[in-house]
Amino acid sequence: MRCSYFDAGVCLSCTLMGSDYSVQLAQKNARVAKLFSDFPTLSWLPPMASAESHFRNKAKLVVGGTVSAPTLGILGPSGRGVDLQECGLYEPALAVSFEPLVRFITLATLPPFDVATGRGELKNIIVTVSPAGELMVRFVLRSSESIVRIRKHLTWLLDALPQAVVVTANLLPERKAVPEGATEIVLTEAQHLPMRLTKATLNLRPQSFFQTNTAIAQGLYDQAAAWVASMEGPLHLWDLYCGVGGFALSCAGPDRSVLGVEISEQAIASAQTSVADSNLDVRFLVGDALTAASHEEADPDLVIVNPPRRGIGDLADWLDRSPARNVIYSSCNADSLIRDLAQMPHFTPVEARVFDMFPQTNHAETMVLLERVA
Structure with a gap:
């Protein structure tokens, strides 16, 4: 590879x-x-x-850039976002979610969090894909301030990304080098992502661990x-x-x-x-x-x-x-x-x-x- x-x-x-x-x-x-x-x-x-390649079922994406030009990827050495949307490790059904999510950040006016200044709201987006191609999308936010706009435009997101069955807002107010916080607010009716395996269906809640x-x-x-x-x-x-x-x-x-x-x-x-x-x-x-x-x-x-x-x-x-x-x-x-x-x-x-x-x-x-x- x-x-x-x-x-x-x-x-x-x-x-x-x-x-x-x-x-x-x-x-x-x-x-x-x-x-x-x-x-x-x-x-x-x-x-x-x-x-x-294309084996990862979960993407923990640091959000950087600006509302009009957001990046999804990692933090660079300078603390700025580095866009990695074309990374070849993700399952195809997971990777296709990135472009609609970028558009949603702009539509819902979710300002990316800036590590250097401590300003902004959207820190990370965590996306998990099931064997059936269904998605769980989690917006990791500094505060609850942006949730009203996520709710307002949620119908657009679900239309643009119909495979998203669970969408949540996760609150991470602390400035810590961790991907998510303790508080999770589920925004959809469905609260778990079914992982249909050979002998069992495992139902993942937002903060449940599953192998990548x-x-x-x-x-x-x-x-x-x-x-x-x-x-x-x-x-x-x-x-x-x-x-x-x-x-x-x-x-x-x-x-x-x-x-x-x-x-x-x-x-x-x-x-x-x-x-x-x-x-x-x-x-x-x-x-x-x-x-x-x-x-x-x-x-x-x-x-x-x-x-x-x-x-x-x-x-x-x-x-x-x-x-x-x-x-x-x-x-x-x-x-x-x-x-x-x-x-x-x-x-x-x-x-x-x-x-x-x-x-x-x-x-x-x-x-x-x-x-x-x-």
Whole structure:
């Protein structure tokens, strides 16, 4: 893949841009496998490749420029907006939204926020696309001052962008280097974006997390489901750090009781919406993974963990002492995964796989099946 923005030095986020993709994938797989050199019997499945381009289902766009000539992209070194509307990473159904959104900024008179002066209202636009091509559009604002104009012209936006099913205003009054604030005002009747996957439909609320590469997310869920299906007998399965319930819902089935735990109320609300119309034996609750694990009455046979980059911390000690026979650990940081494994001496990895969530970068997802040993 080639990129004119990268070649011009305008955006250097894709650090492996221009490298042969097969080489990128092989190097990622080798780097992760090297971290597991203390487990010589570990079986490695072939790495799951991604499309080289047009794979991102979410765009976090910094708004710059002026009302009459807005930019959508990133902040440059000077603190001014750099337009990246032609970036080749976004799914086509996502990229086609950018031009109508630029026109809407002008129509609704939404002054882009200027970092240097602290003036302006519209900081970012966050757009997510579903497998069906539907969109969630979120306007991140400094204050509520612009919401009346967004509401006034919302019909125009929905006509120009009919695939937009959820539109919100997010308030970020603080001057922080974060993409969104805590307050979300939904402006449409629909409040969630359906992500229709192979075995489940996940309903994303505005502040719910979902993996940025839908095809690779599906691959992660399918691999976990395959490992679970290979296990004999009824299972009591826990999905800790469950997010919107992707692993829990994908691994649910006959003779399986599933519990999902996540600290984000928005994510659990999304998960509960997804399971409400199903006949699956899945229960979701809001809470800290370690606290919830310590207070559950029924013991798990299998625990799935999908933590943030820092890993699972003290939960590793709890898992090592628990009666669980297996753990499936999905990690966005193989280094913290290895550190956590050192705290779980009663488990050994038996099968593993690398998933290329972010081509053109050094980032890789790793999922490992752990088995209890004597």
